[in-house]
Amino acid sequence: MLGQRTRVGEHEAMRKIKNEFMAHWEGLLTKTGERILVLAATNRPFDLDEAIIRRFERRIMVGLPSIENREKIFRTLLAKEKVDQNVDFAELASMTEGYTGSDLKNLCTAAAYRPVRELIKQERLKDQKRKKKEAEGKNSEGLSTKNEAGERVITLRPLNMEDLREAMNQVAASFSSEGAGLNELKQWNDLYGEGGSRKKDQLSYFL
Numbered sequence: 001m002l003g004q005r006t007r008v009g010e011h012e013a014m015r016k017i018k019n020e021f022m023a024h025w026e027g028l029l030t031k032t033g034e035r036i037l038v039l040a041a042t043n044r045p046f047d048l049d050e051a052i053i054r055r056f057e058r059r060i061m062v063g064l065p066s067i068e069n070r071e072k073i074f075r076t077l078l079a080k081e082k083v084d085q086n087v088d089f090a091e092l093a094s095m096t097e098g099y100t101g102s103d104l105k106n107l108c109t110a111a112a113y114r115p116v117r118e119l120i121k122q123e124r125l126k127d128q129k130r131k132k133k134e135a136e137g138k139n140s141e142g143l144s145t146k147n148e149a150g151e152r153v154i155t156l157r158p159l160n161m162e163d164l165r166e167a168m169n170q171v172a173a174s175f176s177s178e179g180a181g182l183n184e185l186k187q188w189n190d191l192y193g194e195g196g197s198r199k200k201d202q203l204s205y206f207l
């Protein structure tokens with residue numbers, strides 16, 4: 001919708017819709033005491049139409065999280081999880097250089113599955129033992145405890161550092177800090193972002 005109008009193959013009707021949309025955006029009015037904030041995010045700003053770029057008065061590049069921010073992200077993601085005392089958030093932050101916020105979320109999710117898989121395996125072994133003892137006519141003793149009503153109580157062990165280290169083998173950084181994609185974003189930011197100057201030479205991929 002907000003892509004360049006000079007794009008090859010774009011239908012004339014779509015171009016008219018964009019023009020109409022931007023015309024209304026330019027004359028956007030608010031009531032007394034009320035304000036309208038237009039906020040957008042994209043990882044491909046170089047695909048935006050020039051007129052759209054002009055309508056966003058502030059253009060701020062959000063890069064990969066720093067080591068301090070990665071530690072804060074880990075603490076936030078795992079705040080509601082049962083975490084072992086040996087989990088070192090500072091060490092996790094240093095181990096995940098180049099990870100995006102989304103990568104860190106996927107990493108925590110992958111780590112959280114390990115205790116679940118272990119519990120499932122234990123429960124299966126327990127059921128096998130119970131069936132075997134029942135077949136032998138003996139009383140069975142489960143691996144998990146039971147409450148006063150006789151119901152099985154299942155408790156997950158806390159998440160530990162080993163879980164998170166193993167999860168790193170499954171979830172790698174999806175965005176290279178030195179890759180072409182990030183370099184393009186940095187160049188775009190130098191040209192159009194805050195502090196950028198549009199008097200600089202145009203970049204080849206914008207032509």
